[in-house]
Amino acid sequence: MLKTFQKIVKQIQGLPEREFQTGRTQEQALEHIHSIRSGSGNKEQLYSYLYSHDPDIRRTAAQALKDTWQGARNAADTQIMSMCLADTSAIEQVHIRQFVTDWEAQTSLAPGAYWTPVVLAGLVEQGVGAQTTLYALARDRERSVNTKVLALWAIGLIGEQESHLLSEVYTKQANQGMQQAVVQALRFSGPVCVPDLCALLEQEQDEDLCLELALALGWMGSDAVSSLKQLLGSEKRIVREYAGLALLAAADPDGWKLLWPLKASQKNGRLKALINEAIIALRGNAASWEELSSFDGAARLCTEQRILTALNRVDNDLLFIIFVSMLAHVSGQDRVPALQKIIHGTKDDYLMFQADQVLGACGANSELESMLGQGNTFMRTYACLALLASGFPVMQSLARS
Numbered sequence: 001m002l003k004t005f006q007k008i009v010k011q012i013q014g015l016p017e018r019e020f021q022t023g024r025t026q027e028q029a030l031e032h033i034h035s036i037r038s039g040s041g042n043k044e045q046l047y048s049y050l051y052s053h054d055p056d057i058r059r060t061a062a063q064a065l066k067d068t069w070q071g072a073r074n075a076a077d078t079q080i081m082s083m084c085l086a087d088t089s090a091i092e093q094v095h096i097r098q099f100v101t102d103w104e105a106q107t108s109l110a111p112g113a114y115w116t117p118v119v120l121a122g123l124v125e126q127g128v129g130a131q132t133t134l135y136a137l138a139r140d141r142e143r144s145v146n147t148k149v150l151a152l153w154a155i156g157l158i159g160e161q162e163s164h165l166l167s168e169v170y171t172k173q174a175n176q177g178m179q180q181a182v183v184q185a186l187r188f189s190g191p192v193c194v195p196d197l198c199a200l201l202e203q204e205q206d207e208d209l210c211l212e213l214a215l216a217l218g219w220m221g222s223d224a225v226s227s228l229k230q231l232l233g234s235e236k237r238i239v240r241e242y243a244g245l246a247l248l249a250a251a252d253p254d255g256w257k258l259l260w261p262l263k264a265s266q267k268n269g270r271l272k273a274l275i276n277e278a279i280i281a282l283r284g285n286a287a288s289w290e291e292l293s294s295f296d297g298a299a300r301l302c303t304e305q306r307i308l309t310a311l312n313r314v315d316n317d318l319l320f321i322i323f324v325s326m327l328a329h330v331s332g333q334d335r336v337p338a339l340q341k342i343i344h345g346t347k348d349d350y351l352m353f354q355a356d357q358v359l360g361a362c363g364a365n366s367e368l369e370s371m372l373g374q375g376n377t378f379m380r381t382y383a384c385l386a387l388l389a390s391g392f393p394v395m396q397s398l399a400r401s
Contacts, residue, residue: 029057037064046070050080051106053114055400059084075102079122083399096126096133100147109146111349112377116150117384121394123154131155138169138178149181156185157388163193170200180212187216188389191223198227202239214242215321215354218249221329225255232258237267244271248278249322251307251329253298260292278319281310304332311338324354328361336364343371343379353382360386368392373401 024032033049035041046068049061062084065072072078075094082091099122107115123134137143137151155166163186170182183200186193194217201213217224224246231243244262247255259275262268279287282301291297300306307330311323324342327335339359346352356379359368369392371383380401387394 026054026057029054030060033057033060033064037068043068043070047073047077050077051115055084059399074106075099076106079103079118083118083395086396086399091122096123096130097137099123100137100143100151104144104147109144109150111146111149111381113146114377114380116146116377116381117372117394118398120150120153120157120381120384121388121398123150124157124388125395126154126158128158131158134158135165135169145175145177148178152178152181152185153188153385156188157385159189163189163196166193167196167200176206176209179209183209183212183216187219191220194220194224194227197224198231201231201242202234202236205238207238210238210242211245211318211321214246215249215325217243217246218251218322218325219328219357221250222252222254224250225252225258228255229258232262240268241271244268244275245318245322248275249325251302251326253295253302256292256298256302257295260289263289263292274316274319277314277316278310278322281314281319281323282306284309284313302326302330304330304335308334308338311342321351321354324351324358328358336362336367339364340367349378349382352378353385356382356386357389360390363390365390365392369397369401372397 029049029052032041033046036043036046043065046061046065049057050065052058052061058080062081064070065081066085072081072090075091075098078090078094079099082088100119103109103115103119107113109116109119123130134151134155138148138155140148143151152166152169166182166186166189170179173179173182183197186197197213197217197220201210201217204210204213217228228243228247228250231239232247234240234243244259247259262272262275265272276287276289279289279291279301283291283306291301304327307323307326311320314320314323324339327339336359339355339362342355343352343359346355356368356371365387368383368387371379372387372394374380374383384394384398387397
């Protein structure tokens with residue numbers, strides 16, 4: 001029985017890979033496109049090939065449509081043709097609302113959908129002039145949550161200076177996915193959003209959203225330290241706790257010094273336990289907290305090798321993601337392969353998002369670009385987000401993947 005099963009598997013593995021939309025191999029699909037182009041087929045069939053996950057098939061179909069004077073049927077067609085033919089003249093004339101509506105009719109815009117990175121990159125390419133329309137989309141009750149999340153991400157990636165507008169979207173939402181997207185948009189917008197992130201943390205009660213806010217504040221590094229110092233004195237336990245975690249994630253020695261007085265505190269039990277566990281993982285032996293009493297001592301803990309070693313020691317999922325976030329603020333080349341291993345090995349989409357962002361902060365654009373062609377579509381979307389956040393020309397890469 002085992003030998004029979006292995007024989008079947010071997011036969012299947014030996015078959016040419018088929019394009020799932022058409023059931024044809026790449027060779028068959030390209031031959032079919034060429035035959036249609038020559039006049040021996042229905043030109044309408046070329047449009048289905050535009051949505052192939054094979055870049056060669058897409059490119060050949062787009063060129064065939066252009067050569068046979070078949071125009072795009074909608075904005076989604078227009079974007080794919082523009083992407084494949086490196087001609088942006090047509091897509092520049094498409095209004096954002098129509099662009100989004102046509103894509104919604106064509107496919108899912110969920111983070112795990114294949115075409116989501118292409119749509120997201122298209123929105124970001126619209127630039128600051130699109131912000132008003134993007135806000136309208138984010139507030140539109142007729143739009144899906146997935147569409148609203150893309151609009152919010154695009155606002156942050158373009159760069160929102162009036163961050164209070166994003167905070168207003170957060171406070172008026174009951175959908176946690178939307179609120180999470182707002183926090184991520186504020187994070188993409190940079191240190192100008194620190195006051196808004198702190199204000200949201202002060203009023204939030206949900207643990208998951210508090211963690212999202214803490215990681216966003218930690219992402220700001222030293223720019224968030226003075227604001228987090230104020231939150232450490234909050235009357236609310238949850239605010240103090242996540243402000244402390246944000247300081248850990250920021251990996252700033254001056255910020256870590258602020259944690260030293262907590263050792264004598266009588267009201268921060270869980271936070272003290274987490275800090276204690278973090279120090280043990282970083283040191284490899286019992287925590288004394290002495291390192292946190294001075295800049296030099298804290299700096300000795302905030303190093304690439306210490307953090308990478310801690311990732312292998314810690315069993316706490318919360319601290320694991322904090323250590324991953326810390327890698328954005330230290331120097332060294334060993335963190336890049338370590339982050340790649342985490343991204344390819346995890347089934348946790350949230351951890352994948354965080355690790356991709358850190359990989360972007362490391363300047364590992366080639367590693368992220370390679371993920372655009374991965375079978376894991378969540379990986380494709382999160383790699384795209386990280387590349388867009390670093391200003392990388394993503395559309396060119398998407399055309400090849």
